[in-house]
Amino acid sequence: MVRLRVLGKTTFLIMRDCSGQAQCVAASEALRDLHLKSEDTLEVEGRVRLDSRAPGGCEVEIVSARVLNRASPEPAFYRLWRRLVSTP
Numbered sequence: 623m624v625r626l627r628v629l630g631k632t633t634f635l636i637m638r639d640c641s642g643q644a645q646c647v648a649a650s651e652a653l654r655d656l657h658l659k660s661e662d663t664l665e666v667e668g669r670v671r672l673d674s675r676a677p678g679g680c681e682v683e684i685v686s687a688r689v690l691n692r693a694s695p696e697p698a699f700y701r702l703w704r705r706l707v708s709t710p
Contacts, residue, residue, distance in 0.1 A: 623636065623658065623660060623662050623664055624636045624637065628650055632647060632650060633647070633653050635648075635658070635664070635666070635684075636677075644680075644682055646668065646682040646684050647681050647682070647683055647684065648684035652684070656687065656688075659692075659693055662691070662692055663690045664687055664688065665688050665690055666686070667685050668682040669683045671683055
């Protein structure tokens with residue numbers, strides 16, 4: 623997941639894979655228990671619908687979603703950089 627936008631009762635997820643990006647939409651309450659954050663890896667099932675406001679002219683209405691892998695709290699290179707900087 624590239625981006626997460628919660629707008630009241632509706633949540634928008636911008637998903638990315640090797641073929642490009644897709645906007646997915648669901649009720650915020652339906653996704654609340656997943657505790658999503660940007661760069662989490664998700665499996666999403668849903669229905670594609672035309673919507674001129676969506677990037678690419680269509681979006682996926684999420685029927686089910688599950689987290690496959692959580693994003694790292696901080697990038698590995700940042701942890702290495704902090705170790706190098708804090709070493710006397």
